[in-house]
Amino acid sequence: MRRVNWLGLAFLSPALVMVALFFLLPVVLTGFFAFTNMSTATGVTGGEYLLNTATLRSLADDGLPKDMLEKLASGGYRVDAEGLAALAAATTAATAAEMDRLHGGAEFAERRDMERALKDLRDNAIRKTRERKAAADLFKRSILNERFADEAQFAAALAETGIAPTHAAEITAGAYTGWAWTTENVSLLFALPSTLRYAANTALYVTLTLAFSVGFGLFLAITTFYLPKGQATTFRAIWFLPRILPPVLYVMMWRWFTWDTGFLATFSGYFGMSPKNWMLDTSYHAWTAVVLINGFVGSSMGMIIFSSAIRAIPTSMLLASEVDGASRWQQVRWIILPQLSWPILFITCYQTLSLLTSFEYILLATDGGPGRSTEVWSLAAYHTALNNYGGNLEYGLGAAFALVLVVMGLLASLLYFRLFNFKRLITTPLIEG
Amino acid sequence: MQLDLIDFTKRFGNTTVIENMSLSVHSGEMIALLGPSGCGKSTTLFAICGIHRIDEGRLLFGGTDVAHLPSQSRNVGVVFQNYALYPHMTVAENIAFPLKVQKMNRIDREKLVRKYAALVHIEALLERRPAQLSGGQQQRVALARALVRQPDFLLLDEPLANLDAKLRLEMRSEIRRLQQETGLTAILVTHDQVEAMSMCDRIALMNGGRIVQYDTPTAMYAAPEDQFVAGFLGNPPISFLSGKGLGLAAPGVTQYGIRPEAFGPQFGEGVSGRITFVETQGREDLFDVQLPTGEILRSIQPAGSGITPGTTVDWGLAHDQLLRFDQDGTRL
Ligand SMILES: Nc1ncnc2c1ncn2[C@@H]1O[C@H](COP(=O)(O)OP(=O)(O)O)[C@@H](O)[C@H]1O
Ligand SMILES: [Mg+2]
Numbered sequence: 001m002r003r004v005n006w007l008g009l010a011f012l013s014p015a016l017v018m019v020a021l022f023f024l025l026p027v028v029l030t031g032f033f034a035f036t037n038m039s040t041a042t043g044v045t046g047g048e049y050l051l052n053t054a055t056l057r058s059l060a061d062d063g064l065p066k067d068m069l070e071k072l073a074s075g076g077y078r079v080d081a082e083g084l085a086a087l088a089a090a091t092t093a094a095t096a097a098e099m100d101r102l103h104g105g106a107e108f109a110e111r112r113d114m115e116r117a118l119k120d121l122r123d124n125a126i127r128k129t130r131e132r133k134a135a136a137d138l139f140k141r142s143i144l145n146e147r148f149a150d151e152a153q154f155a156a157a158l159a160e161t162g163i164a165p166t167h168a169a170e171i172t173a174g175a176y177t178g179w180a181w182t183t184e185n186v187s188l189l190f191a192l193p194s195t196l197r198y199a200a201n202t203a204l205y206v207t208l209t210l211a212f213s214v215g216f217g218l219f220l221a222i223t224t225f226y227l228p229k230g231q232a233t234t235f236r237a238i239w240f241l242p243r244i245l246p247p248v249l250y251v252m253m254w255r256w257f258t259w260d261t262g263f264l265a266t267f268s269g270y271f272g273m274s275p276k277n278w279m280l281d282t283s284y285h286a287w288t289a290v291v292l293i294n295g296f297v298g299s300s301m302g303m304i305i306f307s308s309a310i311r312a313i314p315t316s317m318l319l320a321s322e323v324d325g326a327s328r329w330q331q332v333r334w335i336i337l338p339q340l341s342w343p344i345l346f347i348t349c350y351q352t353l354s355l356l357t358s359f360e361y362i363l364l365a366t367d368g369g370p371g372r373s374t375e376v377w378s379l380a381a382y383h384t385a386l387n388n389y390g391g392n393l394e395y396g397l398g399a400a401f402a403l404v405l406v407v408m409g410l411l412a413s414l415l416y417f418r419l420f421n422f423k424r425l426i427t428t429p430l431i432e433g
Numbered sequence: 434m435q436l437d438l439i440d441f442t443k444r445f446g447n448t449t450v451i452e453n454m455s456l457s458v459h460s461g462e463m464i465a466l467l468g469p470s471g472c473g474k475s476t477t478l479f480a481i482c483g484i485h486r487i488d489e490g491r492l493l494f495g496g497t498d499v500a501h502l503p504s505q506s507r508n509v510g511v512v513f514q515n516y517a518l519y520p521h522m523t524v525a526e527n528i529a530f531p532l533k534v535q536k537m538n539r540i541d542r543e544k545l546v547r548k549y550a551a552l553v554h555i556e557a558l559l560e561r562r563p564a565q566l567s568g569g570q571q572q573r574v575a576l577a578r579a580l581v582r583q584p585d586f587l588l589l590d591e592p593l594a595n596l597d598a599k600l601r602l603e604m605r606s607e608i609r610r611l612q613q614e615t616g617l618t619a620i621l622v623t624h625d626q627v628e629a630m631s632m633c634d635r636i637a638l639m640n641g642g643r644i645v646q647y648d649t650p651t652a653m654y655a656a657p658e659d660q661f662v663a664g665f666l667g668n669p670p671i672s673f674l675s676g677k678g679l680g681l682a683a684p685g686v687t688q689y690g691i692r693p694e695a696f697g698p699q700f701g702e703g704v705s706g707r708i709t710f711v712e713t714q715g716r717e718d719l720f721d722v723q724l725p726t727g728e729i730l731r732s733i734q735p736a737g738s739g740i741t742p743g744t745t746v747d748w749g750l751a752h753d754q755l756l757r758f759d760q761d762g763t764r765l
Contacts, residue, residue: 314515314517316513316514316515316517317517317518317519319479319484319504319513319517320511320513320517320519321519321534322483322484322503322504322505323482323484323504323505323509323510323511324530324534324578324582325505325506325531325534325535325582326505326530327505327534330534334519334530334533334534335519338521338522339520
């Protein structure tokens, strides 16, 4: 018994590995990325601590007091052992020794003061301005533009600048160049006005495309059902083409069709219309194209499912309805459609999920344009995380976009499972009595 | 209403399934289309209700040619072999369907549905769905659906084939009762001669796309036109023998047909043979008697004779019930 179980598990294990690798891991990673601030700037590995003018600016924006900013920016000069050793190397040991005697441990806020101290050495005064400037630099102790490998070193350096410990944490966080945990992505999603736009676009996209593909799929299935067999097969094969064509090729044809030198433009040119890009000139056209491009793909799938469902209806039932006096339309309306409710429900559920997450046709056709009018949620996730014109790819924010889809998909799947099981329950046939 | 099918021919592609068939059904009559499987009974029925196109010939409903009308405008009620109920509708909706497509208003519709549900005794089932009904109940629904539009003709395609033996008996008399109560002209398609004989006024016996004989059950049983008819009717079946074993001979006769009830001790003696098989049917016993020529004669006797296989008997024939056939199988 036990051995059989293990054997089964062994046979299953490749599948389990696959599931974990290709199904579970992406979801887990999405959840993980969504709560970080990863971007091109932070990289995906750890980082260093660095204060530069850009960090200072953002710290200023975050409301760090002005005097602290100045302290960080100006840094200052300190005559310490390190500086003296460097001075000894640059000039003479005697110079360094005198400097130590006169000013050892002294601090100068201004460069002017530091240089004067060097100039005013009694025995070893550095008279050449250029040398003096170089020597002064040896004692410069600014935290700015210096890289620190870990937080302890940065904290020590920060303490030396005399920054009040109350603001140390804030400055440390600002100086960190690596990624960090954050919930900001999620709050940003709710705060950005563009998010609402993407959500609305997605709702519109899913609703229209679904309506089109189910409606047109039904239309094709029913009309081909009443055609002679050979013709019906031919028609179905033609309408199935969008599904089996590579998306790039399929969308290329659409773009050729709507380009300003393409079919539509040329054709409308005969009627005196100036050529234009029919897909991207207005957002209405863009939406029409997006819905049609996706809708035709969806409807060919619907057509196949609905066709086989119609053919599964016993012929005698259709004949009975004709003998009962039903016209063709009444037959479709009262006999065929009600028996398709199950496949319609299935296609609706299935397509909703795939439409929510798939954006390749939109990406290839309009790329969310014109403007952002056809930018749907999944495309926004892609653009944010992987293809940003600004150059800074915000992996974290993109993942947060994607996480919303994952959550919605999971909820929808749960709902569908319930729905499908429920359906199975109520259609359990009774045993002939 | 009178139904006339005149010189009806039906082809599927290159195969001619029915050729030059004529059939008249009187108003209020119930007839059977009887014949072996594949002889074209359903094809004829489907041609009458308009499911199949009539390739040649005429179809008259009360004298009007309807051959070119679609089934929607023929006003016939059909009960299909598998009942063809609409699974997504309740019983009431199923019965109301022919009225609904006529756009009859709901109140009239419900009245008629109740009336016909009562006629077939399914008033209590109106809210159920077909899947929740037994075979017999489904059949009653199918009958009500066929009757509710008050059709000119009621056509039944093997209506009892899917029922168990007990239900079949029950529905046999039920269908006949409905037909007689409604006074409808009806055509019953069946391959079961008992059904045809017990339910119908006349039987059209078909073979190979042709009507071989069209007569009342009694006449057809007593005076079959040929050997096929004689062999098809009667249970247990008739035995065909050459005259030699019976000691009979007549000019032109090649085969004698003897029904089991025309051979037995009550008819005296004259034909002797050995009992090879005894089948007890309760009220009666059926015997197979092997003659010295090797031919088998069947005899049916009241139960309780105690005769066992192996016994040699000498029984007589009812000569007035003998059927004589020539070499083409035609009865003389
Ligand atoms: N739609 C069809 N296409 C081709 N042949 C058919 C079709 N329907 C019936 N036939 C043939 O016609 C003959 C008669 O069929 P049918 O009327 O159904 O017989 P039955 O007497 O058993 O009802 C059979 O040989 C059958 O194969
Ligand atoms: Mg049949």
